[in-house]
Every structure is written in C-alpha cells, then in structure tokens.
Amino acid sequence: MSIIVQKFGGTSVATLERMKSVQKKVMAARAKGYKVLVVLSAMAGETNRLLALANEWSANPDPAETDVLVATGEQCSIALFAMLLKDSGVKARSLLAHQIPIYTDDSYGRARIHGIESGTLENLFNHYDVLVAAGFQGKDHKGRITTLGRGGSDTSAVALASALGSVECEIYTDVEGVYTTDPNMCKDARKISHISYDEMLEMASMGAKVLEIRSVEFAKKYDVPVHVRSTFSDNVGTLVTKENKIMEHVLVSSIAYDKDQARVTLRSVPDTPGVAAKIFSPLADAGIVVDMIVQNPSRDGVTDMTFTTPRKDIKKTIAIAEDICKKLGGNAELTYDLNVAKVSAIGVGMRNHSGVAAIAFAALQKENINIMMISTSEIKISILIEEKYIELAVRTLHDMFIGTADKIVCDETNYN
Numbered sequence: 001m002s003i004i005v006q007k008f009g010g011t012s013v014a015t016l017e018r019m020k021s022v023q024k025k026v027m028a029a030r031a032k033g034y035k036v037l038v039v040l041s042a043m044a045g046e047t048n049r050l051l052a053l054a055n056e057w058s059a060n061p062d063p064a065e066t067d068v069l070v071a072t073g074e075q076c077s078i079a080l081f082a083m084l085l086k087d088s089g090v091k092a093r094s095l096l097a098h099q100i101p102i103y104t105d106d107s108y109g110r111a112r113i114h115g116i117e118s119g120t121l122e123n124l125f126n127h128y129d130v131l132v133a134a135g136f137q138g139k140d141h142k143g144r145i146t147t148l149g150r151g152g153s154d155t156s157a158v159a160l161a162s163a164l165g166s167v168e169c170e171i172y173t174d175v176e177g178v179y180t181t182d183p184n185m186c187k188d189a190r191k192i193s194h195i196s197y198d199e200m201l202e203m204a205s206m207g208a209k210v211l212e213i214r215s216v217e218f219a220k221k222y223d224v225p226v227h228v229r230s231t232f233s234d235n236v237g238t239l240v241t242k243e244n245k246i247m248e249h250v251l252v253s254s255i256a257y258d259k260d261q262a263r264v265t266l267r268s269v270p271d272t273p274g275v276a277a278k279i280f281s282p283l284a285d286a287g288i289v290v291d292m293i294v295q296n297p298s299r300d301g302v303t304d305m306t307f308t309t310p311r312k313d314i315k316k317t318i319a320i321a322e323d324i325c326k327k328l329g330g331n332a333e334l335t336y337d338l339n340v341a342k343v344s345a346i347g348v349g350m351r352n353h354s355g356v357a358a359i360a361f362a363a364l365q366k367e368n369i370n371i372m373m374i375s376t377s378e379i380k381i382s383i384l385i386e387e388k389y390i391e392l393a394v395r396t397l398h399d400m401f402i403g404t405a406d407k408i409v410c411d412e413t414n415y416n
C-alpha cells in the first residue's frame, strides 16, 4: 500500500469553493493509486478568532482549556472535508489526533510530538481510501488535548508522513513554492526547485512563513522530503530535501530579510569576566531571543555590548537592560534603535567557498548602504542596516548573487 500525505493550510480550506480545489488534489493522488492521508488546518482566521474568544472570556485563559478550544478549528475543517469526499462517493472519514493517537508532551500551546500510533491509520486504510486528520493537535499522557503551536499543522503532516513512510509530504499552500526572495520586494524573485533542509531552516528562522520551522527540523531529523506547492495550480513547487551536489554549487540560494529587529547597546559596562553572563542570563530567563551580539574592544577597563532582539520584545528588553545597568553601576548606560532591519544571504555553497561576505559588502557599499552589524554562520551572512534601505538591500543582494538565473555558481577553478 502506497500512502501519500497531503497537508492543506487555512486559506485552502477557507471556503467550500476552495475545498473543492483541495478535493481535486486528493482525487489526483487517488488516480495515481495512492491511499491519501489528508492533514488540514483550521479555516483561515479561525485559530485567531478562537484565541481572541479565550482572552475575552478569561483574564488568564487556562492553557489546557485553550487547547481544547483552539483544536476545534481543525475539527471543523476535517468534518466538512470528509463530508465533501463522501458526497462524491469516496471512502473517507475524519480523525482527530487523539483517535490516532498522536502523542505529545503536556506543554499546552506548544506541545512536542513524542510518537504516533501509525498502526491505527494502516488498519483504517484497509477500509478507507482517504483519511482526513486534524493538524495542529495531539494528546498528552493524561489523555488531554494539546496543540503544537502556531502553524503546527505542518509539523503534524511531516510527523505523519514519517510515521507512515510516505514517499514525500506534500504541503499545499496559496503560493507556488519557496522563492529566492520575497516577490513583493523584488520582481526577479523566482521559485526554487530544490532547497536543503538547512537552508530552509535558516529562511524560516528569518521569518519566511511558508513552512513552520519545527516541521523543517522534523523533516530534517527523519529525512522526509517536503514538497511545498500550490492548491490552486498544477505546477510543481519546491522540494525541501537532503543537501546534494547541485545545491552545493550554488553560492547563495536565497535572500531573506527581517524587519522585526531592534538594536540595543549597553555602553561603558565593565570589561571583566562574568559581565556578559550578567547581561544575557536575565534576558534568556525572560524568553527574549537575542540574535547578533557584538562586544567592542576594551578601553580603560570598560566596553560596549550591542545586540539585536525582535522589536516586539523591546519594552521587556529595555526594562531588563535598565535594571542590569543599575546593577553593573559605574557609567553603564543604555541606548537603543528601532529603525533597523536585517538582510541575509543564505546558501549551502558558502560552506566550502570564501569571499561571499566580501561580495555582499561591496554590493551594499555601491548603493551607499551603511552596515551596522554583521553575523555569519556556515551557510548564512546576516547584515543589520537602517530599515529604510531594506528593500534596496534585498534587491541589490538578489541581483548580485541570484539575478534572473543562478549567477554566481561555484566553479572549483575560481574558488577554494
């Protein structure tokens, strides 16, 4: 029995009309001889509506009951879709996560999948051709309903694909695949045919919304190829898969950006052992994600420490940083800047080839864009700039590295 997993997002199930497009995709897989496990999200906007309801009813909504509430979004989608299939004569039924079960821990609102009873699904496929499972939800060891965190249906789908040995996990959405950059920013953006798990993880961490980051981690861990494609067209999309030689030959596969950035500097802090820990431990304890960190060389026993955080956390960050300054004493003072944004070039080809950073810096210099901070990883260069230049920076780097064809391809004779 060949099983394929197809996941459809909120916009694909938002109306009866759109669910009919979903049905076409499922029937096409059936025509190829597959048994189909469909994983659905809640209708677009529904999860937000339910969360707002919880906050209206309760000043401090109970996390376990919130999960019972928000899980109904997916319950509604799967029942309606199963009806649609049955009306067309398809042997189909819906399944909630606890009926499978999909086991998770008990971190309500951000539960992690521990295991899936795949035997239930395999037995049911002896009687049904299509099973329609609720994404986003699970069941903990106490038998209570959990949810996996926003966008969690992607993770449900990848986990189910891995448990069932599905050839690939198809994630259907309202875009055609993963793009070299945001098409709204740059008209030359184009669809990527193959991208590695690691590149996709870097893109997701930069806020690319096409796949939820935990689903990519899961896909990487269990080597599940993920095909991101559109519900509303027949074109092939982007295959997120293991790194291969062709990918390694492209220096930069995408340009990502993040406007949700703030830069914070603690000036004149003592340059003694333990100071960094004193600054960053309270921020970590408060759950604030610190990204780039730069410490200046010491002058007269003091130094400046600069870091970036998501802009939405700036109030909390400032309150904590002011407290730290007080505790450090001396002349320690705090400054911050909200008009910053981060642009990144991502590509596994960077692993083995130097010079990418220099090319990026030169391209930005040509446009007179000032670089405020830089951070690099094995496959990414991130540059912090003034927010007003972000569009120009994205276009400049896209043009430099990607253009309308894969421009800079590693050639063993030119690099190394």
Ligand code: ASP
Pocket (backbone or CB within 6 Å): 009, 010, 041, 042, 047, 048, 073, 135, 136, 149, 150, 151, 152, 153, 154
């Ligand atoms: N319905 C959930 C959400 O909106 C899960 C999902 O769509 O993936 O976050």
Ligand code: MG
Pocket (backbone or CB within 6 Å): 009, 010, 151, 154, 210, 212
């Ligand atoms: Mg989604």
